Amino acid sequence: TEEFTVAGLTRPVLAPLGGNLELSCQVFPPQNAQHMEIRWFRNRYTQPVHLYRNGKDLHGETISKYVERTELLKDDIGKGKVTLRIFNVTADDDGPYHCVFKDGKFYEEHIAEVKVTVTSSDIQIFMHPPNSKGVMLECHSAGWFPLPHMEWRDSKGEVIPEISKSHSQDINKLFNMTMVLLIKASSHRNVTCCLRNLLTHQEESISIILSGKICLCSSCFIKQSQSRSSK
Template identity: 30%
Template structure:
């Protein structure tokens, strides 16, 4: 018996020659052949052919991004992966999976995608760039991203007895709903405003400003609750005085990206004040809010230039 490589074992009994090929590293990629021969020299012929096959096997690496890929819920995303050095992957096996090797997100095998082998949750949402396989592009295209899609993905590429894989992390962000502001009172009849928003994947920043543009966030109390989908519902309470004022609540994603997503709500507290005054001060606060957003946008553009 000879051990030809980490992937193959060759048995040569005295009379009959039985050759078994078994891939030890990945149990999903294996083949075996049983061959009987009258002469013992057939074993050595096969040994020679096998060594030539190993020598000719194309060696490569699967290269993915050095950092996580970011996408928002409902968008499409590409998980980049390619062969290095660049070579055709058309005749290779390409397997994208998460935890279970045998339950792939997508499987490309024998020159075609095998939808019957993939996870039900990904059917109709995944694809490869088939025309780019000739250039070694084995990237995965994922459509209509869901919160549950976030996490680690593995891209395994196999050519005969040789295989390599890359790991790619997908971070999925969900921007919450437009914030709404409502008026309520405490047990001691103290008026307060509540700014609330639903369906955030990570904790956003919440800030309050009054009609003079003064930041009053320090006076507020912020709470988070997760719903059955695992998303965050945000609530911020701030006490107010019994006098005319206009408050704005700004909710902003903490996600690092060139253009932060912001959502704003405006509330006018005006006990005993005429409608015209309310309209006037509401216009003022809207102008202030617009100016704030323009300044933030200008700062982002300046920071990315």
């Protein structure tokens, strides 16, 4: 058996949530890999995402969450190159993938890194009834991945320190964000809640203008998704 190495992309692969993902790897020196075993797995060698052996795709060996979600593109397998395609990407697909070529007892692997990403335009601001300390604003946004950067800004774009910031993850592992700001009397009248995807640098925001009539409000709810920008 001729020895070889396995190579692929060294930089992370960005994968939009709900889209398709492709990961390629190749043996060097280039050679026909049709007779080899080709295995893609996440954490455990014995739990393949996709398995090719004896010239066939063994779909029955695939772990449950990847059943009918993968395809091995073999157009260039004669040169030792294959591409794993994953359909309907979820947040759970984030992380490393091992590509193993095995010829007899000899094997080598390449590890690819997948970064799943999604940006949400669903941002809401809740305004609590004013009290002696001022007006409390809560900004909520759901459906982000990975964990976004979140901050309040004034009319000049300067960051305003928040009282608190928290996050949780839903059943699909998407992040739900909450941030609270206390505005004291005669301070900021125009504030913006900003969230930024740290992978794509896409930013979403919502602004609120507080007028002198604010003391007449018992409670307010604002929802807006039009104020957004990509950077």
